[in-house]
Each structure stands twice: as C-alpha cells, then as structure tokens.
C-alpha cells in the first residue's frame with residue numbers, strides 16, 4: 001500500500017518536472033539575466049552564447065528527469081501500470097530480451113509485427129486463441145503445435161515446430177514479449193508460470 005502511494009507520488013513529481021522543466025529553466029535564466037544588469041553591457045551580451053551554470057544545471061536536471069522518469073514509459077500498459085520499480089525493471093528486461101528471441105525464433109513465421117502470414121501462420125497480435133489461454137501458448141512454444149485451430153475466426157492447420165532447447169527463462173521472456181506487444185496487454189509472465197504450465201502440458 002505504502003509502495004503504491006510512493007509510486008503515485010513519484011509519478012506526479014515526474015510529470016510535473018517534465019512539463020514544467022522549461023518554465024523552471026526560463027525562470028532560472030531570467031534570474032541570471034537580471035543579476036548582471038549592473039555589470040558591463042558586453043557581459044550581458046556574452047551571456048547568451050556561453051554554456052553557463054544555469055544551462056549546465058538545466059541539462060543535468062533534464063537528463064536526470066528523462067533517465068529516471070521516462071525509462072519505462074514505452075513498456076507501460078494497462079496491465080503493468082501499477083508495477084513497483086523493481087518489477088518494472090525486470091519486466092523491461094524481459095521485454096527487451098523477449099523481442100530479440102522473438103526475432104530469432106518466431107518472426108520468420110508470425111512476422112515482426114505479429115500479424116502472421118496468410119493462411120499459413122496465424123497472427124499473435126490480438127489473437128483470441130492466444131489471449132484466451134496462456135499455459136496453452138507456453139506449451140506450444142516448447143512442444144510445438146499441430147492440428148486444426150481457429151484464430152480470430154480463421155482456421156489454420158499447419159504444424160509449428162517444437163523449440164525444446166529454449167530455457168524456461170527464455171520462454172518467460174518470449175511470452176512476456178508476445179503478451180505485451182501489438183496491443184496485447186497481459187502483463188509480465190514469470191518463470192514460475194512457465195514451470196507450472198510446462199508440467200501440465202497435454
């Protein structure tokens with residue numbers, strides 16, 4: 001509970017800093033601008049062309065904001081929005097690894113964008129078949145899949161080869177990736193889920 005409140009708080013602060021940073025910067029500069037009024041005119045003239053303390057400070061703060069607040073933005077969806085920072089870190093790692101593994105092992109058939117290919121390879125993007133049953137997909141990745149299936153109203157009947165050499169961690173990463181890409185939003189899929197699902201394959 002405490003954790004959730006803290007997360008909420010940091011997100012507000014981050015949003016505030018992100019949107020208001022430019023104004024903070026302008027105010028900062030204005031202060032700097034009015035201060036040297038008493039000095040020589042040439043001094044003030046130079047001011048705009050130098051990377052002074054205000055500029056440097058601004059850049060440092062802005063990078064910090066971008067780094068600490070914006071890191072996970074691209075991985076967030078409705079299922080992951082309440083993840084703690086540690087979980088978000090793990091989830092982001094799974095998404096990045098998962099994408100690589102997907103490109104190597106799956107995208108030849110299901111395509112980079114998850115749309116599948118004609119009547120041969122079913123889509124994974126918004127696939128009702130896949131979204132309805134996570135353990136079934138996990139078993140399909142490890143053991144392959146054959147026989148007639150229906151995906152989004154179309155029937156498919158080809159064989160998907162088994163990928164027995166994938167480790168449970170790799171399957172967790174691939175699963176997390178396919179279940180949180182292309183508008184699929186199922187959240188993180190943990191190794192424990194993979195272990196449990198694989199011990200119950202049909």
Ligand code: HEC
Pocket residue numbers: 102105106107108109110120121122123124127129130131137140141145146147148149151156157158159160161163174178
């Ligand atoms: C050689 C082509 C091929 C490769 C590689 C392949 N698949 Fe498939 N996949 C298929 C086919 C064909 C089917 C449909 C099987 C059937 O008709 O029973 C399928 C079905 C599926 C399904 C269930 C149907 C759906 O669209 O929801 C999922 C999920 C899936 N594949 C995920 C993956 C993942 C993840 C990988 C990579 C680890 C992968 N596949 C690699 C060909 C492939």
